[in-house]
Amino acid sequence: MMSQEKNDELSLVKASDPAGKLLRQYWMPAALSEELESDRPVVPVNLLGEELALFRNENNELVLMDRHCPHRGADMCFGRKEDGGIRCPFHGWKFDSSGQCLDQPAEPEGSKFHEKIRINTYPLHEVNGIIFAFMGSGEPPAFPDFDCFKAPDSHVFAFKGLWECNWLQALEVGIDPAHASFLHRFLLDEDPEDSYGKQFRDTAADTNIPMTQVLREFDRPDIIVKDTDYGLRIIALRDLQNGTSHVRLTNQVFPCAITIPMSNEMTITQWHVPIDDENCYWFSMFTSFGKPVDKATMRAQRLLEHTLPDYAPIRNKRNHYGYNREEQETLTWTGMGLDINVHDQWACESMGKIQDRTNEHLGTTDKAIIQHRRKLRKAIKIVSEGGDLSELPLQVNAAQARDIKGPVAIDAIAPTQDWETVWRTSDQQRRAACDWDAER
Secondary structure, three states, X not given: OOXXXXXXXXXXXXXXXXXXXXXXXXXXXXXXXXXXXXXOOEEEEEEOOEEEEEEEXXXXXXXXXXXXXXXXXXXXXXXXXXXXXXXXXXXXXXXXXXXXXXXXXXXXXOOOHHHHOEOOEOOEEEEOOEEEXXXXXXXXXXXXXXXXXXXXXXXXXXXXXXXXXXXXXXXHHOOOHHHHHOOOOEOXXXXXXXOOOOOOOOEOOOOOOEXXXXXXXXXXXXXXXXXXXXXXXEXXXXXXXXXXXXXXXXXXXXXXXXXXXXXXXXXXXEEEEEEEOOEEEEEEEEEEOOOXXXXXXXXXXXXXXXXXXXXXXXXXXXXXXXXXXXXXXXXXXXXXXXXXXXXXXXHHHOOOOOOOHHHXXXXXXXXXXXXXXXXXXXXXXXXXXXXXXXXXXXXXXXXHHOOOEEOOOEEEEEEHHHHHHHHHHXXXXXXXXXXXXXXX
């Protein structure tokens, strides 16, 4: 258990909050690139408790600025794009892509009042379908040479979804290997041939054993957590009782992302990004080491479960996540359908808008959660005291970033006494056969 003060320190995300200050020193997914292809030329973005406006100007430059005009607070998401900038429809004040006010047409001719007016704007970086924003102070860190950033656009699919809970409890479900054997337990196994685009539906490594069977029948994993230059590597070992073990490598990418295996062909890198203290979006990059991603199929699968333009899940607390008693007795442990993302959503949202950790009792399977919280507290202290940001994970320059690769996320079946050699070999073989430069 922890005190309410410590819970707030780790959870709350306004600019004045300790965790909010830390998160602002990292690149955060702000929107999907596809959101700018809608009928709305200026898209609303809610990020870290702040209301923002995003658009792509006539020069194909991305601009993210405060949503409310510094004149009298009108909504810039209804602004008129003009000559690389944007004009507020209320009184015609125009701002360039840097946020500088260029024109106030109702002011007296010759007035220089506009020179004193700026609207806040933020650096952006677009890669493989996600637009990242930096809302902190100083120079933003360089992007590491992760697979999801390094792969060509043809091999990455991006999507997002809304969860009505605090970002930290949403993240922590992804660094908890034990829950997959219970929350995602399938009482019947699907045909792995129909597994494309679905998590935990492939076979285990290069066997013909469905992953759902492995998770169901071997539900007491040994968990190993190791510090890395990007966060944590989390290893779950399931002894198959025949001299071999199932090895599953997942990762916590500091401060709010995970990289996990989706199938033998794909990995998922997923950020849990605060909208505010009580809501978050998950942003995912699905990266293929095999064939180019069938984006149409992947998107159609996810649109069966989400509504646009808010990417809100169709199954939610207002309809009890589609709970069905008969299904719970015969098909899934939750009775909430076959999409495991819904299972995770229920688990996290059912904790409350912000989990009350003063009543929490962590067990041995929560090793990664415990270690990540320690890293968060240490990082929060450094930022709050004005310390050296280079001591934090992923606060690197361009030269250093090129050396941070992967992270490796893979399932393997290995002799129990030689599991570490096998997963490394399996990863090397997958990378060597890849169509793009996936070498580490």
